[in-house]
Amino acid sequence: MTEEALLRISQRWARRLLILAPAALFILLTACSDPQTTIEPASDMTEAIQGVYEIVFWLSMFVFIAIMLLTLWLAVHYREQPGREAIQIHGHQRLEILWTIIPVAIVLIMLVPTWQVIADTTDTPPEDSMVITATGKQWWFEFTYEGLGLPDDEGNPTDLVTANELHLQAGKPVHVLLRADDVIHSFWIPQLAGKVDMVPGHENDLWFTPFEDSVREEAYLGQCVEFCGASHANMRFRVFVHDEEGFNAWLENERSDAVEPTSELGKLGATLFVVRCAECHTVRGTAASIADFGPDLTHVGSRTTIAAGILDNNISNLVDWISNPAEIKPGINPENDVIDKERPLRFMRAFEDEISAEDIQAIAQYLTELK
Ligand code: CUA
Numbered sequence: 001m002t003e004e005a006l007l008r009i010s011q012r013w014a015r016r017l018l019i020l021a022p023a024a025l026f027i028l029l030t031a032c033s034d035p036q037t038t039i040e041p042a043s044d045m046t047e048a049i050q051g052v053y054e055i056v057f058w059l060s061m062f063v064f065i066a067i068m069l070l071t072l073w074l075a076v077h078y079r080e081q082p083g084r085e086a087i088q089i090h091g092h093q094r095l096e097i098l099w100t101i102i103p104v105a106i107v108l109i110m111l112v113p114t115w116q117v118i119a120d121t122t123d124t125p126p127e128d129s130m131v132i133t134a135t136g137k138q139w140w141f142e143f144t145y146e147g148l149g150l151p152d153d154e155g156n157p158t159d160l161v162t163a164n165e166l167h168l169q170a171g172k173p174v175h176v177l178l179r180a181d182d183v184i185h186s187f188w189i190p191q192l193a194g195k196v197d198m199v200p201g202h203e204n205d206l207w208f209t210p211f212e213d214s215v216r217e218e219a220y221l222g223q224c225v226e227f228c229g230a231s232h233a234n235m236r237f238r239v240f241v242h243d244e245e246g247f248n249a250w251l252e253n254e255r256s257d258a259v260e261p262t263s264e265l266g267k268l269g270a271t272l273f274v275v276r277c278a279e280c281h282t283v284r285g286t287a288a289s290i291a292d293f294g295p296d297l298t299h300v301g302s303r304t305t306i307a308a309g310i311l312d313n314n315i316s317n318l319v320d321w322i323s324n325p326a327e328i329k330p331g332i333n334p335e336n337d338v339i340d341k342e343r344p345l346r347f348m349r350a351f352e353d354e355i356s357a358e359d360i361q362a363i364a365q366y367l368t369e370l371k
Contacts, residue, residue: 036221042191042241045208048117056110063106125207129175132166136178136185136198136224139235139329140164140295140308150255160255161282163295165303166222166239167254169247171212178204186226189239195225210241219304230331236309253371257285258298261369269366272359276351283370294348301370318364323352 041047089095131146142163149158168174178187180198188194193208224235242250261267270286277297278288284298300306303313307328311317325348326333332348351360 035218036190036223038190040191042214042220043193043208043210045121045193045206046191047211048120052110052113052117055113059106059109121206121208125175125205126173126209129173129207130169131175131177133177133179134166134187134198136180136187136228136235138182138229139224139231139332141166141187141222141224141235141237142295148251148255160251161292161296162254162299164237164305164308165219166237167247167250168210168239168241170210170215170241170243172244172247173207173209175207176205178206183228184226185224185228185235187222188225189220189222191220192222192239192241194222197226214241215243215246216241221309231329234308234310234329238303238305238309253302254299258283258370261366263365263369265362265365266369267366268359269362269364272355272363273366276355276359276363280348297367297370299370301368313368315361315364315368318367319357319360322360322363323357324350326350 038046039050039053041050130148133142133144133146135142135144140163142161143166145160145162147157147159149160152158176187176193178196178198180200182200184200185198186195187198187206188196192210192214193206196204196206198204219238219240222237222239224232226232228235240250261270273281273283274287277294278291280291280294281297282289282291284296301313305311306313306317307321307325310328311321321328333350
């Protein structure tokens with residue numbers, strides 16, 4: 001190839017880069033408004049991690065800029081000149097010592113705070129922590145608040161079980177025990193905590209304290225971050241941080257038994273629910289309160305989303321979900337699953353094949369009334 005042709009090609013690429021660079025920058029900047037951001041920490045844990053991230057970021061920036069400037073200067077200063085011959089510096093001891101010491105120092109600067117943060121975040125959680133077991137399942141999260149349920153007949157504390165929407169109190173440390181029922185999942189709330197794996201048969205945990213000023217109406221987004229099957233990306237959860245009053249109000253409602261449906265359609269739905277859904281789901285205070293296979297639906301009407309954070313909680317989405325969940329969450333319906341013959345095969349079926357559209361409507365109505 002001639003020199004001229006090479007020059008033309010490099011000019012063409014330079015022009016492309018000039019167009020692509022602002023586009024790439026734009027994409028980067030739009031990512032900043034992502035609600036799953038890690039750079040707006042809202043708890044002690046994520047702020048500590050952010051601290052390390054900033055050190056690494058600014059050190060990398062320093063190294064990047066220093067190397068670019070040096071490269072530029074060397075390229076200009078030592079450019080080819082008639083009659084000048086290159087000096088060979090192979091085996092230059094002082095230089096080699098220097099470029100060994102500098103990277104080691106940089107790594108050490110990053111290592112010390114990293115260690116500190118690992119030690120701090122894996123330290124024993126405070127005594128007054130709220131203890132919550134988070135269990136990853138294909139494909140949803142179960143949350144069990146230790147001792148926060150209504151006392152049983154003998155006055156002993158019970159646990160409070162809910163699903164997919166976690167409610168916390170600002171300033172109150174929370175100790176999350178991470179468990180998995182089937183395969184490996186991972187627990188991550190980018191602004192609050194994580195990522196720590198949920199491994200079957202293994203006990204991981206983490207603890208954090210949401211900042212006092214982290215109270216907000218909007219939910220913090222959580223997400224499973226370990227590939228766990230066809231609907232891994234559809235395994236999300238919501239986290240609401242309240243002030244003390246707000247948290248107690250939520251708790252008061254959540255721990256009480258289900259409310260009676262008021263509409264005629266809702267009452268029909270309640271009857272159908274016991275027949276059709278009680279095999280897997282619990283609605284406390286009703287005949288459907290033995291199963292613990294599917295999410296606890298006692299107060300499902302008060303959740304903002306259904307299907308593990310995938311759909312807004314409204315009648316039409318509930319109808320779609322009950323009719324054919326596999327369409328919304330691929331893989332939920334493992335008809336050919338013969339991996340474990342011992343374990344009874346239970347899953348969220350396509351009820352449009354089993355009951356009428358009117359009956360599905362009634363069940364959906366009942367669920368929205370379970371505030
Ligand atoms: Cu659970 Cu990915």
